[in-house]
Amino acid sequence: MKSFFKRRKTAVRAKQSSGSEDLIPSSLSANLDTIRQKTGYSPDIIIRTLSIGHYKAAVVYTDGLIDSVPIQESLLEPLLKHEALPKPLPPDEALPIIARQSIALGSIQFTKKYEEAILAVVGGDAVLFMDGTSTAVITDVKGGERRSIQEASTQVSVRGPKEGFTESMATNIALIRRMIHNPNVWVETMKVGKQTKTDVAVMYINGLVSEEVLGEVRRRLKKINMDGVLESGYVEQLIEDETFTPFPTIINTERPDIVTANLLEGRVAIIVNGTPFVLLAPAVFVQFFQSAEDYYSRFDIATAIRMLRVLVFLISLIGPAVYIAATTFHQEMIPTGLLIIVAAQRDNVPFPAFVEALIMEITFEILREAGVRMPKAIGSTVSIVGALVIGQAAVQAGIVSPAMVIIVSITAITSFATPSYSIAMSARLLRFLFMGAAASFGFYGVALIFMAMIVHLCSLRSFGVPYMSPLAPFIAKNVGDTFIRLPLLFSKNRPRLFGHSNPTRSERGQEYDHSVPKGMVNKKTVEGETNET
C-alpha cells in the first residue's frame, strides 16, 4: 500500500518536471550530442550534417520511417544547392527564409521545443536543426514500408467497394475522405499512450454529429492514461460504457464504406494509427446484424437476409441448449418418429446429453482455436483431423450420437455467418451458459437465461444511447433500418437518439414518378424517337 502511494507521488513529480519543457540548445554540436545521448546512440537515428551557404545545419530522421525519395530530392538537395543569402543574417532570421525558399515539401512546421522535435524524429518526420538558433524545422516525410490497400479480410462483401483500411492512419482518413467530399468532415487528432504516443483521430461530420456524443468521446479519450495503445481494441475497452458485458458496445470495422455510412448517420469514428480496425460509436445492437452489402442490394432481399442472421444468431446461442433441454426434460415435444431415432442413437452413448454436448462443443472450440493459430502450411491437417475426430471417430466409438454432431456442426457454421465477428464471439461464450441452464432446468432455464440476457441488453448503453434502440425504446421512425430494411426511399431519418441535430436525410420528390406511363405505353418509345440509332 505504502509503495503504491509513493509511486504515485513520483509519477506526479515526473509529470511536473516534463511540464517545463526544455528548449533546443542553439549550439548545433551540443544539440546533436543530446539527441544521440537521448536516443541511446541508436544506429537508426540518422544525423546528416550539411552546410547551407555558410550556416552549419543537420537533418535528423529515423531510418525506415521516412520516405527516402522526398528526403533526398526535396529536402537535402535543395538545401545543399541553396545559394548564399544576399546579406548575412543571424541564423534566427535566416532559417525561416531558407525553409521557405528551399524546402520543397508540403508540410513544414517550426518549433523551439526540444521534446516536440525529438518526438517528430521518432514519429517519422525529418527535423532540420541549424547552428546558432534554437528553432528547428519539422518536415513531413513520413513513409517507409507499409502494407498497401487490400481487400478487407474480416468483412468481405460480394458487392461494394473492395478497399479495406490499412495500418496507416493517414491512409485511412484519406480513404474515408475519398468517399465524402465535404468540408464538414472534421478530424481531430490526439496522442494517446504515455510511452507509445499513438496517434488517435476522431472523425465526424460537423452538423450531423451529436455534440453530446462527441464531447463524451473526447472526454473519454483524454482520460486514457496507459503505457501504450497498440490497437483500437485497447481504446475500445478503455472507453466503452460497460466493461462487464459479453456484448460489444462499440463497432469496429475494416471498411471505409461502413465508416462513411455511419458518419452520415451522425456517429463518431475513432481511427487509431497502426491498425486497420476503425471504431464507431455509439453502437446499437441491431447494427451488428447489418452488413454494408444490405444497402447495396435490393431491400426485400436485404430484409430476408437480416432475418436469417437473427435466426443464425439465435441458433448459435441456444442450438445445443435446445437439444439438451428437449432430450433431457421435454421428450414429449419431439415428434414420435424423430424421438425414436434420437433415442436409438443415444442408446449407446455413455454420457448425459449435456456432457455429450460439452465434449463436442469444447472439441470444436479447440479445433477452431488451433485453426486460427496454426501455420498456414499445416492448416489442412486440422480440418482432416477435425473431420475425422468430430465426424467419424467419435460417433463410431459410441462416445457421441450422430444427432449431436449435426447440432455442433450447425452451431459451428452459424457462428461464422454473423456479419460481425464481435457479436459472434458473444454468442460463442453465452452458448455455454445456455447449455448449463438447459441441463439443469430444461426450457424453463433456457427461457430464464434468455430473459436475463434481454434485460441485460436493455440495460446497456453506448455513449448514452440505449443499446437496444430503436427497438427499446421503440422509435417508429427508425425501425425501418433494424432487423428489416425498408427501401432507401423510405429511410428519410437519421437515428433520432444521436442524429437529432439534423434529422432529415433526404427530402421527398426523388421517387420515380409513377404517373408517367412507362414501357410499351410510352409513346416516344413506340414511335422510335428515342432509339439509340
Add this chain to the structure above:
Amino acid sequence: MEKAKISAFQLFVMIALFEFGSAILIPLAIGAKQDAWLSIVMGMVGGFLLFFIYYRLYLYYPDMLPTGYVQKIIGRIPGKMLAFLYMIYFIYLASRDLRDFGAMLVTSTYPDSPLFVVNALLMLLVIYTLRFGIEVLARTGELLFFLFLLITVSALVLISSSGLIDFRQLQPVLENGFYAVFKTVYMETLYVPFGEAIVFTMIFPYLNERKKLKRVYISAMTLSGLSLAFAMIINVSVLGVDLTSRSQFPILSTIQMIELAEFLERLDVYFLLVLIIGIFFKLSLYFYVAASGIADLFQVKEPSQLIYPMGIIILLSSISIAGSYAEHIEEGLKLATIYVQLPVQVVIPAVLLIIAFFKNKKTKALPA
C-alpha cells in the same frame, strides 16, 4: 421517486403485458360458463371506470407517487399507514402471481421439481431486472412485447389451422341469464385482472407525455381485455365449457391439443415463454412498485437496497400463502376479490377521490 422517464408506448406495453400476465393462465370468469368472454369484456369496461377514479387522483397530484398524495389527502400519519397497507397488498399480489406461475410449471412440466426452486429462479431474474430500475424494465417490456405478439399470433394460427375451434361450444349465449355473467364481473373480472392495474398509479408520474395517458391506458386495456376475451373464446371453443372449467390452466390444455402435420405437437413448452414473459412482467411491476413505495414511505435513499430483502419476503410468502393450489385459487378468485380487492381497488380510491375533490375545491377556489 426514481429519476426516470418512460414514454407513452412503454406505458402501453407495460399495461398490456401486465394485464395478460397471470390472467391468461387461470380459468378466468369460468363461473359464467360459455359467456366467460362476455364477463371479461364487461370487466374491462368496469376497469375503465376504475381508471377514471385513478386518473382524477393523478390529475390532482401529477408529480407525486400515490404514497405521497395519500398523505396529503388524509393526513400524514393515517396516509402513511394506508399507503403501507397498499404496499403490503402489492407484495401479496406479487406472491400470488409467483405462486400461480410456480404451480403451473410444477404441475405441467416439472413434476419432480420443488416449488421453491422454480419460484426462486424466477425471483432471481426479477431481482436482477429491478436493480436497473423502471427504465430498463420498460425497455425490456418493449422487446418482450414483440416476442409476445409473435408467439401468440403464431399460436393463434396454429390453433385455427389445426381445426380445433368449434364456435358452437359458445352457444347458447346468456344461457343462465344476464345476472350470472354480471355476478362473475363484480366477483372476479373487475378486480382480476382489470382492477389490479391500480398498480400503475405508482407508474403514472414517470410518464413523459402526460396528455397521452388517458389514450394509452384505454387502448392498452382494450387490447389486453379483448385479447383475454378472445383467448377465453378460443379456450371454450376448443375445450368446451366442461373441460375449461375443470382444467387448471386452460390455455395450456388448449395448446396441448395442437397437432399439425403430425409434426407440431405438444407445443406447450414453446408457449411457456409467453407465460414466463407475462408473469415476469406482472411480478416485476408489483415488486418494483412495492419497493419504490416503501422506499418513498421510509425515506430509503436507494430503493435498490430493498430489492434483495423484499425479494426473499415475496419468495417465501409465495410458498406459504396457501397449502395447495386449490386453496390458492379459491382464496384468490373467491375470498380475496371481495374482502381485499374490492375495498382496495374500488372503495378506498373512490373515498380518496371524494376527499381530494373537496380539498382541492377549497384551495383552488382561492387563487382562481
